[in-house]
Amino acid sequence: MEDSSSIDLDRIDRNILRHLQSDGRLTNAELAKAVNVSPATCHRRTQALVEGGHIAKTMAHVNPASVDLGTLVMVGVILDRSTPDSFAAFEQAVDGMKELLDCHLVAGDFDYLLKIRVRDMNSFNALHTKMLIALPGVRQIRTFFVLKEIKENAPLAF
Template sequence: MSEEPFTSGLDRIDRNILRALQKDARIANSDLARLVNVSAATCHRRTQRLLENRFISSVRAQIAPAGVGLGTLVMVGVVLDRSTPESFAEFEKVVGGMKEVLDCNLVAGDFDYLLKIRTRDMEGFNVLHGKKLITLPGVRQIRTFFVLKEVKDNAPLAF
């Protein structure tokens, strides 16, 4: 892997800071500085610049879903009845406000959107399906996939 800066302005130290923060965002600045081989002041300045320039989109805790009663993971493929900017915008607005939907992605292929949803159990999903999913604007078809095993989830970005 080249140690030259990316065109985005990240150098080797920036990339190392980002990699370390992906593993543990709670790391103390002094420990992070030692890990990437710069002074604590330089490390702090660089980390602040990475935040300000939005190379870091957020810092948050990753909650264990089963621990908060949301152990069922469901992937839902959605096909809209029309492929217009207005129908996409309306769908996205409504889905954006649904707390059960963790991810919503416009995709190419058999579906228009792929949703990642967490519920307590199959019964909880059945209620969500009957009350909200089938009433989403412009939906022609919904295909549901219950996840049997999460093999890899929210892996760090490789760069």
């Protein structure tokens, strides 16, 4: 089902979003030139995209290895119960984990898929021992160490 908010996006709005996805540091003047509108029009449209919830946030993508977080780990979590209370307790507990990049409630073999960044395998072992197995309601954890990142944080195709 298509989100009704995407219906009001015209060609220029979509073009602005595409350019900002690939380079969020573009100045308004550079962006206006790239999408072939005046700087004033570009600024007004960009503000409307922010206010309309089309642009959730702007941030830098930091090279993980440059800050000594070169190990990426995917973790599948199975809870002992599938109830709203057990999901809520788990979600509240993981919210404060600084190593956790993403947490998704999923259908299939796991209840949750976690994406975690750590320095190395020893760091993950410490995190696993101190935090992951102590999370509320966890029955089983399956760990997958990423050997090579092929494609990550790709721009949305629209």
